[in-house]
Amino acid sequence: MTTFSVTTTTLSASHPLATHELAHACGAGVDWVIQLVEVGIVTSRTPAERPDDWRFHGADLQCALEARRLERDFGVGLDAAALILDLEHEVRRLKAVLRTQGLEREL
Secondary structure, X not given: OOOOOOOOOOOEXXXXXXXXXXXXXXXXXXXXXXXXXXXXXXXXXXXXXOHHHOEEOHHHHHHHHHHHHHHHHHOOOHHHHHHXXXXXXXXXXXXXXHHHHOOOOOO
């Protein structure tokens, strides 16, 4: 019989993720999260010099997980992942504009 343990962390506006929690959620190290901040994939919600004092929200977790997937599945670096994520965000925004104007066509 195999036994395993699951740890959960509450994520809300009143309880943002610490740097080490974001790293753990993505299966990465704190250095990787620092690189995410450096390339602009995520932004600390609390201005602090020390990464241990940074805090991240749900959208940051989503972006970090997507960057991790791009690294894993396509072998892209974080600079390329940042560009891809920016372009995906812009496409979603433009589609929403088209939808509100009634101009979106089915793909």
